[in-house]
Amino acid sequence: MGIILGILIGSYSFFRVKYALNDTKLTKNKQIMISSIIAILSFLFCLNIWSMAALLIFYLFISSLIADLILVIRKYVIKEKHLNFIPKIHKNGLLAIIIFASIIIGSVYGMNHIELTEYNITTDKIDNESYSILFVSDVHYGSVQNTQLVKDSILKMNNLKPDIVVLGGDIVDERTTKEDMQEIFEELGKINSTYGTYYIFGNHDRQPYAIDYENGNRTFTDSDLNQTIEKNKIKILNDNKITINNDIVLVGRSDAEWEDTIDRIDVNEILNESDLSKYIVVLDHQPVESKENAQEGADLQLSGHTHGGQVFPYGMIYDLSGRLNYGEYEIKDMKQIVSSGLTGWGWPMRNEAKCEYVLININ
Incomplete structure (x- = not known):
C-alpha cells in the first residue's frame, strides 16, 4: 500500500511542482531536477504508511487535489470574470497550503477535545431496575494527548455517577512510562460507581510492540501492570465473568491480538452454565466475534x-470493508457498541469520529 501510494503521490508531485516552476527563471533542467527530488522524497515518505511523514504528505496531496477542483469549478462553473486571484494562488501552491493548514488545525483540535456519547438500550430481562455503564477505552495515556485533558475528563465521568465502570483496553501503550501507567490507573480507580470498575486487556496494554518504538524496551512488566490495576480496586476480567446484582453478567474477553489469527477459548465455554435470562454483556477490546456472541445469547x-x-481515510476503509468501525450496530438480537476511544494512537491528530467516553443506559 505504501509503494502504491508513493508512486501515485510521487508522480503527482513531479508534475505539480514542475507546473508551479514554469513561470520562474529557472532553466528547464533545474525545474526537472527540483521536481524529481520532491517526487522521490514524497515516494520515500509514503513507504511507511503509519508514519507522521506519510500522513502529512497524503494530506498535502489531498489539499492540492481540492485546490485543483476549486480551480476547475472557478473556470467552468463560476466563470473567469470572478475570483481572478484563484489561478495565481493555485499555481504557486498557496491555495493548497491554506487547505492543508485548515485540515491540520482541525485535526489537532479533534485530538484535544473529549466528549460524552450516550446510548439508551431497553430490555425485558431486567425488572424494576435500570443500570448505567460507563465505558472508557483506548486512553493510550501519556502518548499523543495532554494528560491533564484526560484527568479533567475523568472528573466529568465521576459526575455521571455510573453503576458500572468498564475499562475497555489500551489504557496504556508502548510509549507510556511506568509512572504514567501508575498514575492513570490511580485516576481511573477514583471513579465512583455502584458496582465497581472492571478491566479487559487491549492489544497495547502489555507493551508487546515496544521493540517498534524508540526506547526498544518495555517500561513496566506484566506484574507491575496487574498489581497497579488491582491496587486501585479495579477487577480484571480475562476470559472470565462476573454477575452483578443478579441482573447483569459481565463477560471479559482476552484480547484477540491479530484479528485474523485469533487463538483463545470460545465464548460458549465462558458462558457455559450461565443463566441466559440475565442481561449478558460481552467486553472485548476488538469488535470481533460479534456474530458468535450474539448466537450464544x-x-x-x-x-x-x-x-x-x-x-x-482509515475509517472510510474500515467501513467500505464491512468491518465494525464506530457507533451502534444491531447483530441479531444483540447490540454492539464500538467506541472511538478517549484519545488516539500514533498521530497527535483526529479528523474521523471523536475522542469520547461512553455512557450506556440500560432500562
Whole structure:
C-alpha cells in the first residue's frame, strides 16, 4: 500500500511542482531536477504508511487535489470574470497550503477535545431496575494527548455517577512510562460507581510492540501492570465473568491480538452454565466475534480498538470493508457498541469520529 501510494503521490508531485516552476527563471533542467527530488522524497515518505511523514504528505496531496477542483469549478462553473486571484494562488501552491493548514488545525483540535456519547438500550430481562455503564477505552495515556485533558475528563465521568465502570483496553501503550501507567490507573480507580470498575486487556496494554518504538524496551512488566490495576480496586476480567446484582453478567474477553489469527477459548465455554435470562454483556477490546456472541445469547458487546478510524481515510476503509468501525450496530438480537476511544494512537491528530467516553443506559 505504501509503494502504491508513493508512486501515485510521487508522480503527482513531479508534475505539480514542475507546473508551479514554469513561470520562474529557472532553466528547464533545474525545474526537472527540483521536481524529481520532491517526487522521490514524497515516494520515500509514503513507504511507511503509519508514519507522521506519510500522513502529512497524503494530506498535502489531498489539499492540492481540492485546490485543483476549486480551480476547475472557478473556470467552468463560476466563470473567469470572478475570483481572478484563484489561478495565481493555485499555481504557486498557496491555495493548497491554506487547505492543508485548515485540515491540520482541525485535526489537532479533534485530538484535544473529549466528549460524552450516550446510548439508551431497553430490555425485558431486567425488572424494576435500570443500570448505567460507563465505558472508557483506548486512553493510550501519556502518548499523543495532554494528560491533564484526560484527568479533567475523568472528573466529568465521576459526575455521571455510573453503576458500572468498564475499562475497555489500551489504557496504556508502548510509549507510556511506568509512572504514567501508575498514575492513570490511580485516576481511573477514583471513579465512583455502584458496582465497581472492571478491566479487559487491549492489544497495547502489555507493551508487546515496544521493540517498534524508540526506547526498544518495555517500561513496566506484566506484574507491575496487574498489581497497579488491582491496587486501585479495579477487577480484571480475562476470559472470565462476573454477575452483578443478579441482573447483569459481565463477560471479559482476552484480547484477540491479530484479528485474523485469533487463538483463545470460545465464548460458549465462558458462558457455559450461565443463566441466559440475565442481561449478558460481552467486553472485548476488538469488535470481533460479534456474530458468535450474539448466537450464544449475548445482549450487548462493548468494544474499542478502531478509534473510529482516527484519521482519514482509515475509517472510510474500515467501513467500505464491512468491518465494525464506530457507533451502534444491531447483530441479531444483540447490540454492539464500538467506541472511538478517549484519545488516539500514533498521530497527535483526529479528523474521523471523536475522542469520547461512553455512557450506556440500560432500562
